[in-house]
Amino acid sequence: xxxLPEVETVAAALRSxxxxxxxxxxxxxxxxxxxxxxxxxxxxxxxxxIVGVRRRAKYLLVDISDGQTLVIHLGMTGTLRLTDKGETxxxxxxxxxxxxxxxxxxxxxxxxxxxxxxxxxxxxxxxxELGKLAPEPLSEEFSADYFYRLSRQRTTPxxxxxxxxxxxxxxxxxxASESLFRTRIRPTTTxxxxxxxxxxxxxxxxxxxxxxxxxxxxxxxxxFRQVDGSEGAFARELQVYGRAGEPCIRCGQPIEKIxxxxxxxxxCPQCQKR
DNA sequence: CGGTGGACCTGCTGGC
DNA sequence: TGCCAGCAGGTCCACC
Numbered sequence: 001x002x003x004l005p006e007v008e009t010v011a012a013a014l015r016s017x018x019x020x021x022x023x024x025x026x027x028x029x030x031x032x033x034x035x036x037x038x039x040x041x042x043x044x045x046x047x048x049x050i051v052g053v054r055r056r057a058k059y060l061l062v063d064i065s066d067g068q069t070l071v072i073h074l075g076m077t078g079t080l081r082l083t084d085k086g087e088t089x090x091x092x093x094x095x096x097x098x099x100x101x102x103x104x105x106x107x108x109x110x111x112x113x114x115x116x117x118x119x120x121x122x123x124x125x126x127x128x129e130l131g132k133l134a135p136e137p138l139s140e141e142f143s144a145d146y147f148y149r150l151s152r153q154r155t156t157p158x159x160x161x162x163x164x165x166x167x168x169x170x171x172x173x174x175x176a177s178e179s180l181f182r183t184r185i186r187p188t189t190t191x192x193x194x195x196x197x198x199x200x201x202x203x204x205x206x207x208x209x210x211x212x213x214x215x216x217x218x219x220x221x222x223x224f225r226q227v228d229g230s231e232g233a234f235a236r237e238l239q240v241y242g243r244a245g246e247p248c249i250r251c252g253q254p255i256e257k258i259x260x261x262x263x264x265x266x267x268c269p270q271c272q273k274r
Numbered sequence: 275c276g277g278t279g280g281a282c283c284t285g286c287t288g289g290c
Numbered sequence: 291t292g293c294c295a296g297c298a299g300g301t302c303c304a305c306c
Binding site: 110112262 | 276277278279280282283284285286
């Protein structure tokens with residue numbers, strides 16, 4: 001579900017609701033996510049205030065008044081909702097953070113691939129626990145030069161490369177197929193063999209696709225929801241993802257579905273060249 | 275180090 | 291109607 005645009009959509013909404021609020025109570029119903037939820041560290045946040053909301057790659061960062069940061073990753077099926085106090089929790093509502101205005105930040109994640117941790121950022125505000133992440137795709141640091149340099153000698157398919165969070169952050173399975181379709185690059189193409197011009201096009205397109213998706217509130221396939229429960233509208237804009245067998249919007253050839261790196265991949269065999 | 279394939283977990287869908 | 295295989299937006303780890 002949540003690639004960068006979905007996380008940014010959530011972050012933007014939380015940014016207008018959370019800063020200034022105090023945490024009054026923490027309820028944990030299930031600790032077993034990708035890593036166990038740090039129960040004690042979360043309990044220690046009670047009575048602290050939220051001072052800001054940030055996003056890094058697909059991670060949501062909630063900065064706390066004690067200098068720590070609550071890190072949330074939504075995995076495949078995670079959602080964050082702002083509910084009213086007293087709204088009954090459902091089956092996969094693993095974590096509630098009660099706020100001093102009667103609202104509740106509720107984390108739900110049926111598949112439990114999500115992640116919740118409490119960390120101390122370094123002096124630059126960076127979260128070292130997140131490991132070596134590529135620069136933000138919408139920053140200038142993520143440039144044609146950067147992409148070209150990093151991809152030389154790499155034999156992996158371009159689709160794998162742009163989904164590798166050490167090289168490019170924020171692009172997941174949907175936006176990878178979409179970006180490659182728009183640039184007419186076949187997903188199986190060896191990334192190291194892309195010339196400078198196609199690298200430039202791809203970088204530019206990744207930025208465009210992510211920006212457009214943010215502007216429309218992300219993509220809802222089934223699970224993703226904005227914090228008020230509404231769906232993201234970018235699903236209507238998808239040109240290849242989930243369209244196997246349908247005619248290509250450019251040339252009419254049926255869209256093909258293949259598996260690369262264990263993930264479904266959609267492309268037009270006619271207009272996407274090696 | 276680079277690349278690949280499976281594991282993690284639950285729910286839904288489609289085919290028989 | 292009922293069952294079961296297959297599939298799902300993401301990491302992470304073991305293996306070559």
